[in-house]
Amino acid sequence: MERNSSDVKRLKKPTRKPAGAAVLRDTVTNAIHRALFEEWAETGYSALRMEKIAARAGVGKAALYRRCKSKLELVVEAVRAMATTITPIPDSGSFDEDVARLIRRLAATLRHPLVRRILPDLHAELARSGELKDLLERVTHDRRTQAMIMIDRAVARGELPEATDRRTILDLLIAPLYWRLIVQRQRATPADLKMYSALVTRFAKSATRKT
DSSP states (O other): OOOOHHHHHHHHSOOOOOOGGGOOOHHHHHHHHHHHHHHHHHHOGGGOOHHHHHHHHTOOHHHHHHHOSSHHHHHHHHHHHHHTTSSOOOOOSOHHHHHHHHHHHHHHHHHSHHHHHHHHHHHHHHHHTOTTHHHHHHHHHHHHHHHHHHHHHHHHTTSSOTTBOHHHHHHHHHHHHHIIIIISOOOOOHHHHHHHHHHHHHHHHHOBOOO
16 A cells, blocks of 8 residues: 555654753853863952853853853863863873873873963862862872773783782872973973883882782
């Protein structure tokens, strides 16, 4: 039995896509996150205002409040999304190469003008009020968990001993860079990055945690 024309029209009728509040578009979310970080870099966390973030992002306050109900909620969402993706953990098949690549990537991240202004303010705000304490602890935990996979792979390949001092390796991956680029506000040359990489790999292969 053949379908009549009305049946064909019903079959071909496209499904109506949800609109408005039903859709939180990635492009809008990205614009809001970008505006947040730009405002934060200019004013500091304590002076952040939701209406200014919305205006900079080019969205209405309703679009902003559909995503987050408060400044803190927005900061937590944006920082966690950025922190776990901004510096991917390498997987080259070699611990030495992974360390070298990760340190280069971390250096590039810490050189970013927004990062260089926001990180010191984040830590200063932590000392002032503790409002961002949970966020900083969660981000630190998430990043260290990601980097731990790199160390565990090296142990599984036999490049590092099972009793490798993982905690200190994780500290060494970021501490010298953070001190030079964020605290001292100095440059890190390619020779510096090579030296930091060698420091990490030498320590990792010679030091084990105490039982």
